[in-house]
Amino acid sequence: MGEFDLIERYFKRPARQAALGVGDDCALLQPAPGTQLAISCDMLVQGRHFFADVDPFTLGHKALAVNLSDLAACGAKPLAFTLALALPRADEAWLAPFAQGLFALADAHGCELVGGDTTQGPLNICITVFGEVPVLNGRSQALLRSGARAGDDLYVSGTLGDARLALEVLRGTVSLPAPLLAAARLRLEQPTPRVALGLALRGLATAAIDVSDGLLGDLGHILQQSGVGATVNTELALALVAARADYPAAGTGSGAATRPAQWLGWALAGGDDYELLFTAPTSRRDAVAAAARTSQTAVTRIGQIDAERGLRLLDGKGQAVPNTYTSFEHFA
Numbered sequence: 001m002g003e004f005d006l007i008e009r010y011f012k013r014p015a016r017q018a019a020l021g022v023g024d025d026c027a028l029l030q031p032a033p034g035t036q037l038a039i040s041c042d043m044l045v046q047g048r049h050f051f052a053d054v055d056p057f058t059l060g061h062k063a064l065a066v067n068l069s070d071l072a073a074c075g076a077k078p079l080a081f082t083l084a085l086a087l088p089r090a091d092e093a094w095l096a097p098f099a100q101g102l103f104a105l106a107d108a109h110g111c112e113l114v115g116g117d118t119t120q121g122p123l124n125i126c127i128t129v130f131g132e133v134p135v136l137n138g139r140s141q142a143l144l145r146s147g148a149r150a151g152d153d154l155y156v157s158g159t160l161g162d163a164r165l166a167l168e169v170l171r172g173t174v175s176l177p178a179p180l181l182a183a184a185r186l187r188l189e190q191p192t193p194r195v196a197l198g199l200a201l202r203g204l205a206t207a208a209i210d211v212s213d214g215l216l217g218d219l220g221h222i223l224q225q226s227g228v229g230a231t232v233n234t235e236l237a238l239a240l241v242a243a244r245a246d247y248p249a250a251g252t253g254s255g256a257a258t259r260p261a262q263w264l265g266w267a268l269a270g271g272d273d274y275e276l277l278f279t280a281p282t283s284r285r286d287a288v289a290a291a292a293r294t295s296q297t298a299v300t301r302i303g304q305i306d307a308e309r310g311l312r313l314l315d316g317k318g319q320a321v322p323n324t325y326t327s328f329e330h331f332a
């Protein structure tokens with residue numbers, strides 16, 4: 001199977017919303033009047049972002065999910081994406097489930113594949129997504145990192161740390177009862193992009209980012225770009241590690257390897273969570289609760305934005321917790 005058969009067979013589907021899809025030199029998108037295009041690109045590299053033997057269905061899902069998560073963080077509605085794929089061989093047993101995982105998530109979000117590039121090489125997946133954001137009275141409704149204000153509440157969606165826990169189990173540094181590993185592994189391999197929540201937060205959140213490198217590291221980007229500081233309640237963050245709540249019930253035997261300190265590190269700096277971290281004025285708490293309900297996404301208030309720069313961590317009793325947590329950074 002050559003390059004063009006491969007594209008035809010696995011990646012070409014009839015265009016839906018796009019004015020022109022796969023098959024010509026360019027795809028054509030028609031943004032609705034009064035909207036801006038939100039564009040984001042994320043690359044997944046074997047050995048760096050995933051193991052060589054990962055299930056191709058989940059890899060297809062994750063490659064698109066991490067990109068949709070960026071659209072969610074901007075409050076953008078997914079429209080279309082391109083796929084640049086380097087593959088060692090045209091292996092149909094890999095391509096078929098990869099395409100299935102990719103299109104299952106794409107279809108769930110009405111986001112269509114409109115083009116890409118296919119080449120032989122070490123496995124590498126690069127997706128660019130295009131989303132739509134309305135412009136109202138000349139103002140973009142996109143959520144940015146730069147809008148947090150002193151006094152705002154700080155929220156995070158969903159759960160934290162479970163993806164990192166699964167990664168540590170796969171690396172062999174900790175062990176976990178099978179049912180808990182299955183749940184944690186889903187968080188690592190098939191994260192849920194919080195697109196509906198991002199849309200519901202338009203005109204409500206003052207700043208937003210998706211948590212990909214770790215909660216505190218990504219919070220640092222909001223603080224820096226907004227010129228503010230924050231206080232985070234570590235006990236509330238710790239409570240968001242789903243596996244931790246279930247851990248004793250599922251039986252231990254490996255408890256020593258999963259000390260509480262590690263749980264907290266995974267919650268605050270685990271990475272690969274793909275949750276939304278956002279700020280909103282305290283006066284809008286009811287509206288945030290309504291946004292969580294309409295998007296069917298759990299949201300937890302974990303802290304507040306301060307005028308004083310820097311990041312302060314407090315435990316449940318209000319005692320300072322030293323910040324020794326480092327989020328992921330390439331080349332660091």
Ligand code: ADP
Binds near residue numbers: 083118
């Ligand atoms: P060109 O060389 O003109 O850039 P290609 O021959 O690489 O185009 O690709 C032919 C068509 O197939 C183009 O429309 C391109 O966007 C599309 N395409 C190539 N690879 C992929 C892929 N992995 N997924 C979706 N579309 C693809």
Ligand code: MG
Binds near residue numbers: 024025
């Ligand atoms: Mg061409």
